Amino acid sequence: MDKSLWLLMLACALGTFLLRALPLIWMRRHLLHRSISNGTEAMPVWLTVLAPTMIAAMFGVSLVPANPGISSWFATMLGGLCTILVWQRTRSLGWPVCTGVAVYGGVVVLLKMIG
Amino acid sequence: MSSIEAVKNSAWQQGARDALPLLGGYIPVAISFGLIAVQSGFSALETVLISALIYAGASQFLFIAMVASGAPLWLVLVMTLLINARHLVYGPNIAPYLSNSRWWPVLMHGLTDQIFALAHTRLPQLQQKDRMGWYISAALIAWGSWIVGTAVGAVAGAEITSRWPLLGEVMPFALPALFLVLIAPRFTSLQWSLTMLVTIVVALLLKLIGMTNSAIPLAALCGVSLFYLVQAKLKAEGKIHG
Numbered sequence: 380m381d382k383s384l385w386l387l388m389l390a391c392a393l394g395t396f397l398l399r400a401l402p403l404i405w406m407r408r409h410l411l412h413r414s415i416s417n418g419t420e421a422m423p424v425w426l427t428v429l430a431p432t433m434i435a436a437m438f439g440v441s442l443v444p445a446n447p448g449i450s451s452w453f454a455t456m457l458g459g460l461c462t463i464l465v466w467q468r469t470r471s472l473g474w475p476v477c478t479g480v481a482v483y484g485g486v487v488v489l490l491k492m493i494g
Numbered sequence: 495m496s497s498i499e500a501v502k503n504s505a506w507q508q509g510a511r512d513a514l515p516l517l518g519g520y521i522p523v524a525i526s527f528g529l530i531a532v533q534s535g536f537s538a539l540e541t542v543l544i545s546a547l548i549y550a551g552a553s554q555f556l557f558i559a560m561v562a563s564g565a566p567l568w569l570v571l572v573m574t575l576l577i578n579a580r581h582l583v584y585g586p587n588i589a590p591y592l593s594n595s596r597w598w599p600v601l602m603h604g605l606t607d608q609i610f611a612l613a614h615t616r617l618p619q620l621q622q623k624d625r626m627g628w629y630i631s632a633a634l635i636a637w638g639s640w641i642v643g644t645a646v647g648a649v650a651g652a653e654i655t656s657r658w659p660l661l662g663e664v665m666p667f668a669l670p671a672l673f674l675v676l677i678a679p680r681f682t683s684l685q686w687s688l689t690m691l692v693t694i695v696v697a698l699l700l701k702l703i704g705m706t707n708s709a710i711p712l713a714a715l716c717g718v719s720l721f722y723l724v725q726a727k728l729k730a731e732g733k734i735h736g
Contacts, residue, residue, distance in 0.1 A: 380540050387567045388540075391557060391574045392547035398578050399602040403585030403592075410589060422590060425718060428689070430587040431680050432717030433580065434611045435690045436710040438673035439697025441519075445663055447702075455670070462671045466678055476515040479671030484664035 450490040458483030505624035509631030512616060516608050516636050518668025521643040522661065525654060527554055528647020534562040538648040545644035549603065549637060552707055553577040580711045584610040591617040591625060598626075604633030607710070608669065611676050685724045693717030 380388070406422075442459075444451035462479030469475065524545065531541040536558065548554050553574040560570045584605050591613075592598045605613075612632060617625050646654065655662060681687045697713035705712070 380536065383567060384561065387561075387570060388544060388547065388557070390571050391553070392549075394571065394575045395548055395550050395553065395578045395581070396603050398575065398581045399585060399605045400599040401585075402582050403589050403602055404599050406586035406589035407592070407594070407598075411594075422586070425722075426583065426586055428718050428721050429583050429714055430614055431677065431686075432689060432693045432714040432721070433583065433607075433710060434614065434673060435677050435680075435693040435717060436697040436713035437607050437611060438670055438677055439694040439713060440701045440706070440709045441666075441670040441673055442694075442698055443701045445666060451663075455667070458667055458671065459674055462674050463678060466675050472512055472672070472675055473515065475675050476518075476668055476671040479674070480518055480664065480668050483667040483671075484660075487664055488660065 450487065450494070454483045454486035454490070457486050505620065505627040506631040508616075508620075508624075509628035509633075510635055512612055512628075513609075513632035513635040515668045515672045516612075517639045518665040519608070519672070520636060520639045521646075522665050523551055524640045524643025525647035525651050526662070527551070527558075528644040528649070529651025529655065530555070531558050531644075532648045532651070534558050538645065541648045542641060542645050546637075546641050548574070549606065549640060550574075550578050550581075551606075556707075577707050580607075580714075581605065581610075588613050588617055593622060593626065595626065601626075601629060601633065604629075604637050606636060608672070609633050609636055611673060615676050615679075685721060685728065688724055689717045689721040692720050 442455060444455055458479045461482040462475045465478045466475040527545065528538075528541050531544065531554075532538060536544070544554055544557065548557065556577060557570060557574055560573065585602055588605075588610070609629075609632060613629060616628065616632075620628055677690055680690055693713050693716060696716045697709045700706075700709035700712060
């Protein structure tokens with residue numbers, strides 16, 4: 380990379396960092412000014428709704444398989460179903476994810492062997 | 495080991511355990527990035543530095559593609575920042591759970607989509623003193639895996655993808671599985687269930703029609719709008735007050 384590309388890369392890195400850090404600093408000052416012990420009460424309601432919907436949107440986007448096809452959609456459905464079933468039993472993070480990946484992988488491999 | 499050390503260790507260990515599922519999603523994508531960047535003419539060192547410093551998946555791919563195609567540098571910068579603009583709402587959402595330590599803003603370098611999703615769920619469950627240890631542990635594992643995956647992709651990406659093609663197909667399912675576990679507790683009422691379901695479907699459809707980069711903020715805005723619509727309807731029917 381020449382000098383201008385290095386500068387561009389550093390500008391992109393700094394800009395991305397500021398997008399993550401500055402809103403936090405702003406909210407901390409806002410909470411400090413309001414002097415509220417429970418910070419969540421001082422947050423705008425729309426912001427507390429936006430956070431879970433952002434995570435739901437990440438889920439929706441990540442559902443699309445790398446190679447979309449009937450078999451990968453079927454594997455996604457079964458993997459998701461097993462993930463949620465294990466989560467209902469364990470209420471943990473690791474086991475449901477491991478199970479989901481194992482089921483998804485198993486179905487993908489099985490369907491490749493069959494067809 | 496004293497009890498204080500034990501608590502500290504458990505917060506760090508908890509962070510590491512919570513971040514482990516991310517590796518399934520991060521490493522295959524990071525390997526792909528390393529491979530594509532080297533094929534686009536970047537050196538292995540430059541590729542790793544891009545991953546370490548910018549540390550934002552979609553915008554890194556865009557950065558490489560635009561630079562390789564000879565796009566104006568100012569446009570590369572604007573597009574990179576536009577793609578990452580959704581990060582603006584992450585910090586304020588976790589701010590109520592953070593102490594006044596001056597290190598928190600610095601640690602926001604590690605606040606990716608996935609770390610935000612994890613932190614938003616886990617931080618409220620932890621005691622104040624354990625939160626920084628948990629966050630550093632989880633963020634370092636994610637950041638480290640992204641950097642190592644990029645390096646592996648830059649050096650041996652072509653060989654890995656040809657030898658184990660299924661690995662890159664199966665492991666990324668860890669991300670939807672993780673997000674599913676994180677949003678499942680939200681399905682507590684009709685209002686929240688409708689909001690979450692519509693958001694998921696809109697995001698899925700936007701991704702399918704190729705609007706990958708704008709899918710997350712657009713779908714989330716649809717979800718928020720629906721949340722308020724349902725709330726207004728429930729208020730009008732007298733089912734909720736306020």
